[in-house]
Amino acid sequence: MNSLACQTRIVNEIIVWDDGSTDDTEKVVRTAEGPVRYFRSENGGKSRALNAALAQARGDLIWICDDDDIVLPHAAETLTGLLRAHPSAGLAGGGYKRFSDDPAGGKRILAGPGYWPDLSEGSMLRHLLEDIFLFQNATLVRRSCYDAVGPFRENLPRSIDYDMIVRLAARFPVAVTEEALFHQRKHDGARGSVASRHAAAQSDAVWKTTDKQVFEGLRDILQPTLFTGMFEAETPDHAARAGRLQRGCVHARRTDWSMALEAFRMAAELLPDMALSPVEKKICHRAMAGKHGITEALTPDMCAALTELAAASPLGAEISAALMRGTAWRLRVALRDRDWSMAATLGRFIARLLSAGGTRRPRQAAGNLSERRDPPLGKLPEQDGQTERAPA
Known part of the structure; x- marks a missing residue:
């Protein structure tokens, strides 16, 4: 106080x-x-x-x-x-x-x-x-x-x-x-309410x-249109594709890879002949950079699903390649820390995506796409006209 x-x-x-x-x-x-x-x-x-x-x-x-x-x-x-x-x-x-x-x-x-x-x-x-x-x-x-x-x-x-x-x-x-x-x-001590105390050492989990x-x-709030509205493009489909990738990125950073994979698959269906723009590649890179790690993406089932995405189409291969490049820094960290087990796991993951995607890429050049600083949101409720008071 x-x-x-x-x-x-x-x-x-x-x-x-x-x-x-x-x-x-x-x-x-x-x-x-x-x-x-x-x-x-x-x-x-x-x-x-x-x-x-x-x-x-x-x-x-x-x-x-x-x-x-x-x-x-x-x-x-x-x-x-x-x-x-x-x-x-x-x-x-x-x-x-x-x-x-x-x-x-x-x-x-x-x-x-x-x-x-x-x-x-x-x-x-x-x-x-x-x-x-x-x-x-x-x-x-x-x-x-x-x-x-x-x-x-x-x-x-x-x-x-x-x-x-x-x-x-x-x-x-x-x-x-x-x-x-x-x-x-x-x-450093126990955190949370009496009913849900946890030690600081357990915080990450x-x-x-x-x-x-x-x-x-938040699923009812985070609708596809909300993500689409974050981008400005020459065509609605391109903005929607970027929105799907962004939705996948958010779920990947929450380690919800089943939802992330669904979003990446849906993105691969839009403008399949158009290459990813630099903005879209950055979205995929960020998907692999969450603070909770990517352990769930490295499981056999998810690795197989991402391999299928890479093999399904040239755009799927490019999305997988962008995800793979977002993983490269984790491999460098594992090598620096001499975490040989994690380095080997990441190496196999990267090699598998590379092999599945090959060198196939969409033939059409990427369209212009940018992020909006102020995407459309809900309207601010009408103020009651009272004089502004100090915070409570």
């Missing part, structure tokens, strides 16, 4: 929702100065607590902050300034740095963000679908947008912020600054499973 009270832009309302803590949270909050409202409930998970807190919020702008991270003094002013400068945006976000405290001397150690994409090309929605990089402590959302997309999912044990940011970005434009607005604590759960729940 101290970092909220020290903002350069006054915060008019601070809601503290105590989700069944066993420490001195209530005592500390009751003695705090400022516009603080305290609520307590039995531990029911973050989603339930956030939904209850949102129902109590009075402001037009909502700013959700975790209790163990630190927002920087200029964060509220920067975020409200972004929304003021971009009135069509439904939400504003910023960068962050990670920190940990040295257990020996107590010195605070700052590091860069865990992941931050190159925002010079492509839409915010595309970048967010490929991986999360905007977090709630650095995100200010119009209340009307939360009302439009519905409550936080209470059937997700974690990653509720990822689910929500995608739902918001699929409906409303996002204004972003790369400037760091908060410091995110790096945890936990996030991998949860990411798949998140995107299973």
Whole structure:
């Protein structure tokens, strides 16, 4: 709360929702100065607590902050300034740095963000679908947008912020600054709600499973037309083909290779005589660069399916070749780390795709295709005409 009270832009309302803590949270909050409202409930998970807190919020702008991270003094002013400068945006976000405290001397150690994409090309929605990089402590959302997309999912044990940011970005434009607005604590101990605790060492496997759960729940939102709208081309079919590849890329990065393969197969059916454009090749490369790895793509069944895609048509061969080139850096990393088993597996995978595709390529040159920075999204709900208030 101290970092909220020290903002350069006054915060008019601070809601503290105590989700069944066993420490001195209530005592500390009751003695705090400022516009603080305290609520307590039995531990029911973050989603339930956030939904209850949102129902109590009075402001037009909502700013959700975790209790163990630190927002920087200029964060509220920067975020409200972004929304003021971009009135069509439904939400504003910023960068962050990670920190940990040295257990020996107590010195605070700052590091860069865990992941931050190159925002010079492509839409915010595309970048967010490929991986999360905007977090709630650095995100200010119009209340009307939360009302439009519905409550936080209470059937997700974690990653509720990822689910929500995608739902918001699929409906409303996002204004972003790369400037760091908060410091995110790096945890070494147990994480999650009481009902779903996991050790930090297990995080990779936990996030991998949860990411798949998140995107299973987003299927109704992530329709083919949404992906097609991310691209501008000379013909509708070319934009649709790129959209199918992008959809496959997103599912591949979530390690859902059955959905990814379906999208790649559908892409190979559109304009089969036209070669892939540079933009489409980059999409395929990114499909193999997800943080969760490509173990599922290397299974015998999936390798056989990708081989069939390569052998089915010249365009299928080119898609497989682009996927294969996206795998090459993983082979270099395995060789550098002397992980001979993984290097051998990747080598066999690459060789098999190369052999199946051969040198066949579509005869027609690639058409012009580009990514839209601002793809068509849902309309921002009408504002109620009230004067903008400080974030809650």
